[in-house]
Each structure stands twice: as structure tokens, then as C-alpha cells.
């Protein structure tokens with residue numbers, strides 16, 4: 001009987017932790033798709049690995065200094081990245097990180113992906 005009760009308590013705890021934890025991290029996502037223009041202009045959608053970058057940079061390095069914190073709200077194009085050194089180009093410039101010349105490294109999505117959190121990824 002005792003172990004059943006412990007089991008129930010543990011189960012409830014996990015359930016609570018799941019919902020509470022889920023809440024706490026909402027607003028911070030895994031992979032994000034940027035596809036306001038890319039596909040219309042003949043390129044595969046961009047997949048931005050949020051967590052991967054988070055390992056190296058605090059949120060405030062990017063938000064709001066480089067990117068507004070809302071999916072699709074940043075008006076990004078390749079001139080701004082390569083020529084003006086804005087957005088991804090703030091780091092992907094051959095100094096902080098690799099140059100933005102290997103297109104497929106960022107344009108790694110598949111046609112039809114929509115701007116926002118990559119479907120199938122946990123929020």
C-alpha cells in the first residue's frame with residue numbers, strides 16, 4: 001500500500017513539474033524557422049537553432065539588441081547580413097563565427113515550413 005501511495009505522490013509531482021516547468025520555459029524555443037522571404041525568393045527556409053546558440057550566449061546578447069523577440073518580426077535579408085553585418089551577420093562574419101557564404105548551413109529547411117517554432121519541437 002505504501003509504495004502505491006509513494007507512486008501516486010511521485011506521479012503527481014512529475015505531472016506538476018511538467019506543467020509548471022512547461023510554463024516557465026514558454027517563450028523560449030528550440031529550433032525556429034525564418035521564412036518570410038526565403039522561399040518566395042527561391043531559397044529553402046532558414047532554420048535557426050535557438051538552443052544551440054543559447055549555450056554560448058545569454059538572451060540579452062541577441063534580445064532585443066540584435067533580434068526583436070517575436071517570430072517573424074525581424075526584417076532580415078542577405079544584404080543586411082552580408083554587407084551591413086546586421087542580424088545573423090553580427091556574428092556570422094568570419095570573426096565571431098563562420099562567414100555567411102555556405103548558404104545551406106542556414107537555409108536548411110524544407111519547402112513549406114512556416115515562420116515560427118519548428119513543428120515537432122518542444123516549446
Ligand code: HEC
Pocket residue numbers: 027028029032033034048050053054057058059060061062063067068069070071072073074116117
Ligand atoms: C544568437 C541569438 C539569440 C539568442 C542568444 C537567443 N535568441 Fe531568442 N530568437 C533569436 C532569433 C533569431 C529569433 C527569431 C526571430 C524572428 O523570427 O524574427 C528568436 C526568437 C525568440 C522568441 C520569439 C518566439 C516566438 O514564437 O515569437 C522568444 C520568446 C525568444 N527568442 C526568447 C529567447 C530567450 C528567453 C533567450 C535566452 C534564454 C533567447 N531567446 C536567446 C535569437 C536568439
Ligand code: HEC
Pocket residue numbers: 046047048049052053056057061062066087088089090091092096097098105106
Ligand atoms: C551572437 C552571435 C550570433 C548570432 C547573432 C547568430 N549566430 Fe549562429 N552561431 C554563432 C556561433 C558562435 C556559432 C557556433 C559556431 C562557431 O563556433 O563558429 C553559431 C552556429 C550556428 C549554426 C550551426 C549550428 C550547428 O548545428 O552546427 C547555424 C545553423 C547558425 N548559427 C545559424 C544562425 C542564423 C540563421 C542566425 C540569424 C537568424 C544566427 N546564426 C545568428 C553565433 C551567432
Ligand code: HEC
Pocket residue numbers: 034035036037038039041042043046076077078079081088089092099100101102103104105106107
Ligand atoms: C548565417 C545564416 C545565413 C546564411 C549562411 C545565408 N543566409 Fe540567406 N537568409 C538568412 C536569413 C535569416 C534570412 C531571412 C529569412 C526570411 O525571413 O525569409 C535569409 C534570407 C535570404 C533570402 C531572401 C531575402 C533576400 O535577401 O532576398 C535569400 C534569397 C537568401 N537568403 C539567399 C542566400 C544565399 C544565396 C546564401 C549563400 C550565399 C545565403 N542566403 C546564406 C540567413 C542566412
